[in-house]
Amino acid sequence: MDKLQDKVALITGGTKGIGFGIAECLMAxxxxxxxxxxxxxxxxxxxxxxxxxxxxxxxxxxxxxxxxNYDSQKQAVNKVLDTFGQLDIVVANAGIGHFASIEDLEPQQWQDTIDTNLTGAFYSIKASVEALKKSKGYYITISSLAGANFFANGSAYNASKFGVTGFTQAVMLDLRQYGVKVSTIMPGSVSTYFNGKTPDSSSDWKIQSEDIGELVVDLLKMNPRTLPSKIEVRPTMPPSK
Structure with a gap:
């Protein structure tokens, strides 16, 4: 983007954690x-x-x-357009995690994870695609390294994040013809409130929410001829086991 001042962003799940950190960096x-x-x-x-x-x-x-809920997402997009008159950036960040062996994972936990993490990303772009085409904007999903690396007790979360990663790459191919850029960010361990955790000093070695926010800003400032479509990030030095 030529300039970021007075652009408009919609961030799902932005009340705390990664979403809030992204919001802080964008407003800066x-x-x-x-x-x-x-x-x-x-x-x-x-x-x-x-x-x-x-x-x-x-x-x-x-x-x-x-x-x-698609109608809920559409209403949010319409509210943004009514308030600011445009929409340039959508960050699909909202996410949850249920972790259990397939023997213990409940069907509702599976459904909640897929509906929030994967279907939510679909609804976010479906509700905003015309506005982003008009502004030649940017759609960014927050996936995870769990979208490329499977692990025990992660069947629901892995499925959702593998899905987000593949979904985003397909959307990138769909929308680049309109000048809309699409990327997915795949973080490793991040110090957030995810899954009921509370960040403290023991998590200082992890990626911080503002680090993801800075990465989003870097993507927005990237020369428009270049598109980092899939970005993996991880802590530089995890603690020794």
Whole structure:
């Protein structure tokens, strides 16, 4: 993108963790952001914090939206367009994880994981594709190294993230003819609130949320002739076992 000031981004699952870190980094570049969450109160609280910390004039709004519901995603996109008049960047970040042996994994846990992580990414681009074609924008999914490396007790999560990785690459081929760039970021261990965890000093060795945010900014600033379509990132030095 030629300039980032006053561009507009929609980030799903942006109330904390990676999504919130991305929002902070985008606003530092002057990009307006809309963050979504399943609870309106959490989305509004996070947006208020982002606005209080903003030093570039960029604004944040918080929206209640459920990525598992297409109409909910469409309403969020329409709200962004009504508020800011455009949509340039969509980051499909919302995600959950259920980890258990296939013997113990419940059907509803499987469905929740696929619906949120994979179908949610589909609904995010389906709801915003016309707006991104108009702005020649950027669609970014947050996959995982679990989208390329399987592990025990990870059948639901692996399936969802393998799906996100492949889905995003196919969408990239579909949309580049319209000038829309598409990338997936595949992080390893990140210090977040994912799966009920609370970040603390014991997680300092992990990737931090703002590191993913900086990577998103780097992608947006990339020369438009070059497209990093799939990016793997991992901690530089994990602790010794």
């Amino acid at each position: 570049e002057g990009i307006h952001v809309a963050i979504t969450g399943r609870q309106e109160s959490a989305a509004l609280e996070a947006a208020e914090k982002l606005n209080s910390d903003s030093k570039t004039g960029a604004k944040a709004i918080g929206l209640e939206a459920d990525v598992r």
